[in-house]
Amino acid sequence: MTTTATTDIPLPEPRGPLSAAVREVLGHRRPGEPLPDVRVDDADPYGEDLQLALYTCYELHYRGFGAVAPGWEWDGGLLTLRGAMEGVFERALRAAVAGGTGRNDLDAELDALLTEPREAGGVAAYLRREGSLEQLREYFVHRSLYQLKEADPQAWVIPRLEGQAKASLVAVEYDEFGAGRGERVHARLFADLMADAGLNPSYGHYLDAVPAATLATVNLMSHLGLHRALRGALVGHFAAGEISTAPAARRMVDAIDRLGAGPACRHFYSEHIEADAVHEQVMRRDVIGGLLAAEPRLTGDVIFGIQATGLLDDHLERHLLDAWQSGRTSLPG
Numbered sequence: 001m002t003t004t005a006t007t008d009i010p011l012p013e014p015r016g017p018l019s020a021a022v023r024e025v026l027g028h029r030r031p032g033e034p035l036p037d038v039r040v041d042d043a044d045p046y047g048e049d050l051q052l053a054l055y056t057c058y059e060l061h062y063r064g065f066g067a068v069a070p071g072w073e074w075d076g077g078l079l080t081l082r083g084a085m086e087g088v089f090e091r092a093l094r095a096a097v098a099g100g101t102g103r104n105d106l107d108a109e110l111d112a113l114l115t116e117p118r119e120a121g122g123v124a125a126y127l128r129r130e131g132s133l134e135q136l137r138e139y140f141v142h143r144s145l146y147q148l149k150e151a152d153p154q155a156w157v158i159p160r161l162e163g164q165a166k167a168s169l170v171a172v173e174y175d176e177f178g179a180g181r182g183e184r185v186h187a188r189l190f191a192d193l194m195a196d197a198g199l200n201p202s203y204g205h206y207l208d209a210v211p212a213a214t215l216a217t218v219n220l221m222s223h224l225g226l227h228r229a230l231r232g233a234l235v236g237h238f239a240a241g242e243i244s245t246a247p248a249a250r251r252m253v254d255a256i257d258r259l260g261a262g263p264a265c266r267h268f269y270s271e272h273i274e275a276d277a278v279h280e281q282v283m284r285r286d287v288i289g290g291l292l293a294a295e296p297r298l299t300g301d302v303i304f305g306i307q308a309t310g311l312l313d314d315h316l317e318r319h320l321l322d323a324w325q326s327g328r329t330s331l332p333g
Contacts, residue, residue, distance in 0.1 A: 008066040009204040012056060016049025018085065022056045025078065031071035040084040045092035046315065050085055051212040051219060055145075057082040058222035062149060063203060086223055093220075097311055099303035106292075106299055109306045110284055113243040123317050124251035131324065133259045137197050138330050139320065140265075141206045142214045146221070147190035148203045151176035153218075156225035157234045165235070165290030172242065172279050172287070189268045196264035211332050213319040217312045224305060232298030235291055236305025242279040249273045 011027055014020035021036045029035075043050040059065065060073040072078055099109075127136055151173055158170060178184035194201035224234035249272040256266045292299055323330040 009059075009063065009207075011065050011068065012052060012207045014049075015052050016043075016047070018043060018049045018053040019056065022053045022078075022081070026056070026065065026068045026072055031069055031075045032077075035077045035081055038081070040081070040088060043085070043088055045088045046212060046216055048212040050088060051215040054082065054085050054089065054219045054223075055207070055215045057085075058219060058226070059204070061222070061226065062152060089216075089219065089223065093308045093311065094304065097304065097307035099300060099307040106288075106303055109303050110239070110243065110288075113240060113306070114247070114280075122248065122251075123320050124248040124255065126321060126324065127255035128251045128258065131255060131259070133261065135324050135330075136255060136259055136261060137199060140194060140197055140199055141331060142210055142316070142320070144190065144194060144199075144206050145204075145210055145214055146218045148187050148194075148201075149218075150186045150190065152187075153221035153225040154234065154238045157231050157238075160228050160231040161235075161291060163290055163294060165287050165294065168282050168286035168290060169235070169238070172238075172282055175279070186268075186271070189264070189271060192264040193268040196262035209331050211319060211330075213312075213316040217309075217316055220308055220312055230301065230305075232291065232295070232301030233305030233308070235287060235298075236302035236307075237309045238305075239283040239288055239302075240306045240309040242283045246273050246280065 011023050012019070014023050017038050018040065021038045025033070025035050040050075056065075057078065060068070064070065064073070123139060127139065154169075154176075155173055158166060158173070161169060174180075176186050178186070178188070182188065191201040191203075200206070221234075221237060224230045224237055249269040252269040253266060253273065256269065288302060292302070320330045
């Protein structure tokens with residue numbers, strides 16, 4: 001069984017003034033001390049600097065970083081800075097998607113998640129059709145920032161739900177966390193996949209290796225999960241992932257078979273074919289249905305979560321495919 005280190009994660013190298021400021025305070029100051037004066041409002045909402053700074057702040061709520069004082073998790077000054085960065089990020093997302101302005105059709109959004117054209121042109125289809133083993137390994141590196149904490153961000157919504165929505169979401173999470181068996185926790189299965197592919201399976205190891213497009217997909221989950229007011233959007237995000245995963249996982253199994261990747265690689269994705277095919281109906285009927293039966297006013301938030309997830313997933317897919325089709329690596333540096 002693969003093991004992962006969780007106590008010696010180093011702070012990432014900065015990519016601009018915001019991430020440099022966050023690194024400086026976490027690495028050299030004590031909680032409660034003043035923070036550097038940095039400009040936030042004119043930062044690129046999808047840029048390397050803001051996304052890395054946000055990711056670093058959010059990681060304090062997961063496993064933290066080696067030698068960083070635990071008190072930084074709830075430091076008022078750092079939370080104020082994080083809130084300003086979150087505002088830039090969320091405003092950009094709402095401006096970019098129809099659901100962010102109140103135009104919505106929930107059934108249409110859910111149906112669109114299962115349409116073939118969206119999946120047929122994606123990364124999984126490319127890897128199945130013509131991708132190389134090295135590109136497959138690159139994809140695993142990108143995915144590791146989330147998959148090694150799979151289902152953790154979504155767990156924050158549990159105490160914010162009630163009734164059928166809560167019961168059904170917990171049932172989905174139970175499967176994600178191995179149905180009571182530690183060796184079957186999906187994050188554990190992905191660590192095994194990384195080792196099988198000749199990659200480092202340690203939690204957070206590739207933080208410095210991935211671009212903003214990857215960080216943004218994980219930051220969205222953390223942002224939605226940490227804010228009770230965005231519980232509807234978190235449910236929408238979770239549903240988008242569960243509904244669309246099974247078709248992509250089938251393509252990934254085909255890609256892994258074609259490229260001769262190892263059995264742990266195949267097992268991770270084959271597990272998701274079966275699990276997420278069931279989760280699709282549970283999320284749509286019981287979680288979303290139960291939430292909106294109790295709080296119909298959250299319909300727009302659910303749609304925003306679905307659309308924001310699709311937007312950032314599309315950004316990452318374009319980054320990967322543009323690089324690979326041009327003969328370049330998708331990893332910076």
